[in-house]
Amino acid sequence: xxPKDMHPSTLxxxxxxxxxxxxxxVVPPIQPSTTFVRDRDYAPLNAANIYARDHNDVARQAExxxxxxxxxxxxxxxxxxxxxxxxxxxxVPNGGRxxxxxxxxxxxxxxxxxxxxxxxxxxxxxxxxxTAALAQACAGRKVDLVWVESPSxxxxxxxxxxxxxxxxxxxxxxxxxxxxxxxxxxxxPIALGADIVMHSVTKAxxxxxxxxxxxxxxxEHSATWDEIKQDRATAGAVLGAFEAWLLLRGMRTLPLRVExxxxxxxxxxxxLMDHPNVEDVFYPGLPSFADHALATKxxxxxxxxxxxxxxxxxxxxxxxxxxxxxxxxxxTSLGGVESLVxxxxxxxxxxxxxxxLLRISVGIxxxxxxMADLAQALGQ
Ligand code: PLP
Numbered sequence: 077x078x079p080k081d082m083h084p085s086t087l088x089x090x091x092x093x094x095x096x097x098x099x100x101x102v103v104p105p106i107q108p109s110t111t112f113v114r115d116r117d118y119a120p121l122n123a124a125n126i127y128a129r130d131h132n133d134v135a136r137q138a139e140x141x142x143x144x145x146x147x148x149x150x151x152x153x154x155x156x157x158x159x160x161x162x163x164x165x166x167x168v169p170n171g172g173r174x175x176x177x178x179x180x181x182x183x184x185x186x187x188x189x190x191x192x193x194x195x196x197x198x199x200x201x202x203x204x205x206x207t208a209a210l211a212q213a214c215a216g217r218k219v220d221l222v223w224v225e226s227p228s229x230x231x232x233x234x235x236x237x238x239x240x241x242x243x244x245x246x247x248x249x250x251x252x253x254x255x256x257x258x259x260x261x262x263x264x265p266i267a268l269g270a271d272i273v274m275h276s277v278t279k280a281x282x283x284x285x286x287x288x289x290x291x292x293x294x295x296e297h298s299a300t301w302d303e304i305k306q307d308r309a310t311a312g313a314v315l316g317a318f319e320a321w322l323l324l325r326g327m328r329t330l331p332l333r334v335e336x337x338x339x340x341x342x343x344x345x346x347x348l349m350d351h352p353n354v355e356d357v358f359y360p361g362l363p364s365f366a367d368h369a370l371a372t373k374x375x376x377x378x379x380x381x382x383x384x385x386x387x388x389x390x391x392x393x394x395x396x397x398x399x400x401x402x403x404x405x406x407x408t409s410l411g412g413v414e415s416l417v418x419x420x421x422x423x424x425x426x427x428x429x430x431x432x433l434l435r436i437s438v439g440i441x442x443x444x445x446x447m448a449d450l451a452q453a454l455g456q
Contacts, residue, residue: 078093079092079093079140079141079144080144084144084145084260084261084330084331085331085332087141087144087145088141088145088327088328088329088330088331089328089329090328091103091104091137091141091324091325091327091328092137092140092141092144094137094324103325104133104134104137104321104324106134106317106318106321107132107133107134107317108317108318109128110127110128110129111126111127111128112125112126112127112128124136128314128317129309129312129314130308130309130310130312130314131309131314132314132315132316132317132320133317134317134320134321134324135153135314135315135317135320137320137324138153138315138320138323138324138327139151139152139153139291141324141327142260142275142277142281142291142293142327143293145260145261145264146255146260146264146265146266146273146293147264147266147267148266148273148293148294148295149294149295149296149297149301150293150294150297150301151291151292151293151294152291152292152293152304152305152308153277153289153290153291153314153315153320153323154289154290154291154292154308154313154314154315155288155289155290155313155314155315155316155319156276156278156288156289156290157256157274157275157276157277157278157279157289157290158183158184158187158276158290159290159313160274160275160276160290160291160292161184161187161188161254161274161290162187162191163292163304163307163308163313164221164252164272164274164292164304165188165191165221166304166307167221167300167303167304168195168197168220168221169220170195170196170197171195171196171197172195172197172198172220172221173197173198173200173217173218173219173220174188174192174197174198174199174200174219174220174221174222174223175200175202175204175210175213175214175219175221175222175223175244175247175249176188176199176200176201176202176222176223177201177202177203177204177205177223177224177225177228177235178201178202178203178204179203179228179231179233179427179428180224180225180228180229180254181225181228181229181254181256182420182423182424182427184223184225184254185201185427188223197220200213203233204222204224204235204240205226205228205233205234205235205236205367207236207239207240207243210222210235210239210240210243211243214243214244214246214247214249215247217247218247218248218249219244219247219248219249220248220249220250221249221250221252222240222243222244222247222249222250222251222252223252223254224237224240224251224252224253224254225253225254225256225257226253226254226255226257226258226263226265226374227257227258227360227367227371227379227380227382228257229256229257229382229410229435230358230382230384230418230420230429230433230435231358231384232257232358232359232360232365232367232380232382232383232384233366233367234360234367234370234371234374234375235253236370236374237251237253237263237265237268237269237270237374238268238269240253240269240270241268241269241270241271242269244271245269250271250272250300251269251270251271251272252270252271252272252273252274253265253270253272253273253274254274254275254276255273255274255275256274256275256276256279256280256411257279257380257381257382257410257411258375258380259275259279259280259281259330259334259380259411260273260275260281260330261330261331261334261335261377261378262334262338262375262376262377262378262379262380263374263375263376266293266295268374270295271294271295271296271298272292272293272294272295273292273293274290274291274292274293275290275291276289276290277289277290277291277323278290278409278411279409279410279411279412280330280333280334280337280381280410280411280412281323281326281327281330281411282322282323282326282327283326283327283329283330283333283411283412283413284322284326284412284413285409285412285413285414286322286326287319287322287323287326288319289315289319289320289323292304333413333440334377334378334381335377335378336440337378337380337381337411337438337439337440338361338377338378338379338380338381339378339443340381340438340439340440340441340443340446341359341361341378341379341380341381341382341383341438342359342361342378342379343443343447344383344436344438344443344446344447344450345357345359345361345362345383346362347447347450347451348383348385348450349362349364351450351451351454352388353387353388353389353397353454353455354385354386354387354388354454355385355386355387355388355432356385356386357383357384357385357386358383358384358385359379359383359384360375360379360380361378361379361380381410381411381437381438381439382410382411382435382436382437382438383435383436383438384420384433384434384435384436385433385434385436386430386432386433387432387433387434387454388432389432390431390432391421391431391432393432394419394431394432394433394434395419397434397453397454398417398418398419398434398453400452400453401417401449401450401453402449402452402453403415403441403445403446403449404416404417404436404446404449404450405417406418408423409437410435410437411437412437412439413439413440414439414441415436415437415438415439415441415446416436416437416439417434417435417436417437418434418435418436419433419434420433420434420435421433
């Protein structure tokens with residue numbers, strides 16, 4: 077069976093069929109060399125490898141798997157999620173126009189705002205989970221890029237990707253989707269019409285909180301993609317071989333981890349919803365959640381591992397709950413095998429995040445242990 081015919085679970089478990097031809101090893105070798113020799117006629121021994129700034133074999137192997145999982149044409153790995161986002165936005169011409177979802181990962185918003193100011197790019201921020209509002213933001217003027225994040229972090233809003241693609245294309249723009257909180261296991265934005273999919277692979281794709289990386293996947297070959305690819309190679313922003321190797325290893329269990337994290341998250345969300353000291357829970361899997369129906373239509377196999385909830389009471393009450401947790405580590409980030417909790421208002425105090433909001437990333441632990449930890453921290 078060719079890797080292209082494999083189910084994602086088979087593809088990732090077998091690392092895209094990576095058998096090391098030289099040693100026979102069932103895991104790919106890591107080649108840390110930064111430079112590669114030429115023969116006496118000055119031909120490279122391996123034409124793909126000249127100098128490690130533009131690419132490396134393990135990154136290529138991981139990219140093939142990611143492109144296939146996203147049903148895309150090609151993938152490019154970067155040394156962080158933000159580096160991947162920046163690589164895409166750098167293709168927007170000076171004086172251009174971008175439409176960006178509001179209330180998304182603060183690091184993205186913060187960087188885009190600064191960048192657009194520096195480059196004289198008009199930035200329109202809109203709640204893209206409201207399709208009518210997105211339509212209005214895209215109407216009437218040429219747009220270069222529409223950027224959405226689904227599910228969004230930390231509100232878990234769901235964007236109708238098919239509708240967003242139509243609106244973006246009608247405005248002459250590409251649609252790019254940050255699908256980090258969905259992973260390629262739960263959703264494939266390209267199949268819904270997106271042009272570019274982005275992930276922070278730092279999160280669930282690697283899944284072990286030990287690699288920083290990002291990826292862009294394109295639907296098809298395009299001038300924009302060529303620009304990104306050339307810039308990554310010549311300006312030097314490929315994921316290093318060690319990180320790519322760890323990523324490939326982490327990805328071998330991706331579908332399995334996501335399945336368990338989703339099952340755990342659903343139980344945790346229901347538990348929180350019923351708790352008297354919880355005011356509200358934002359999780360796409362809950363039927364009471366505003367975007368539940370769209371999430372059910374757009375995501376397959378689960379609703380993800382990320383959720384936010386409001387502790388009844390003040391900022392202090394929320395921080396006390398976080399402080400009493402024993403299993404959920406108080407740390408930023410998401411998507412790892414270990415559960416994490418974060419008080420987002422501390423990180424982004426001026427963006428309207430409620431002071432009593434806690435965001436949690438649910439890991440692969442035993443769900444009853446996680447609920448017992450939350451129960452003792454919430455009291456009652
Ligand atoms: N996108 C989302 C949704 C994120 O949560 C993050 C990081 O938290 C990023 C992008 C940025 O990724 P990285 O931290 O790998 O640069």
